């Protein structure tokens with residue numbers, strides 16, 4: 001089957017060097033296999049997505065030579081698809097409602113790790129308010145192979161029954177992502193290591209829905225000067241948009257991903273730097 005990869009940013013602001021690294025890793029992996037590379041805009045949480053952010057991200061990808069196939073896919077256009085998947089999971093007995101407030105969870109979890117304690121599963125009751133829906137993780141299913149990091153294992157207690165539908169009626173990450181990977185026929189997911197623990201629920205959802213799961217690769221995160229993950233929450237600087245800044249940013253990204261460029265290309269446009277990496281990968 002032909003490789004189909006994707007990059008799926010949340011349009012919460014412009015891309016930074018950390019997101020460029022994830023995008024480039026995913027693009028290079030798909031293109032070196034002569035595969036397709038699609039862009040999906042994970043815009044379900046409108047409160048996090050300021051106007052104009054999507055246009056800015058697409059313009060940045062274009063400027064950095066990360067050209068995509070087809071038209072960008074918007075998650076907000078597929079909410080009915082996620083709702084249907086939630087119903088299938090509910091009928092399969094894989095979900096339970098949880099009406100715990102954050103304060104209630106915090107009060108119970110003071111001495112234990114932050115994962116959910118399965119309170120509403122242990123004590124079924126009529127929800128006092130609109131509930132969130134949690135996935136009952138099956139311990140037997142929580143083994144998987146990361147293409148980059150090797151065999152992985154987690155327990156239900158560690159992951160704490162992820163929310164696949166939020167109290168505010170927004171689909172959760174694992175559900176929307178698993179449903180989309182299948183609907184888009186994605187064969188490989190290359191993304192940041194902060195999302196590695198999302199893999200187990202996504203694989204379980206895909207299997208329960210009868211979908212063939214993608215292969216997962218989790219690439220190391222880019223840290224800022226104070227050792228924190230480079231992210232929009234940590235106020236990472238947007239990618240440069242001047243030619244020399246762009247070449248330098250792509251050079252750093254490619255170097256961290258283990259690619260070497262000849263010195264004559266250190267100041268070349270990112271599109272030429274990427275082309276050089278692809279040619280040397282295909283030749284090797």
Ligand SMILES: [Zn+2]
Pocket residue numbers: 097098099100119120121
């Ligand atoms: Zn609960």
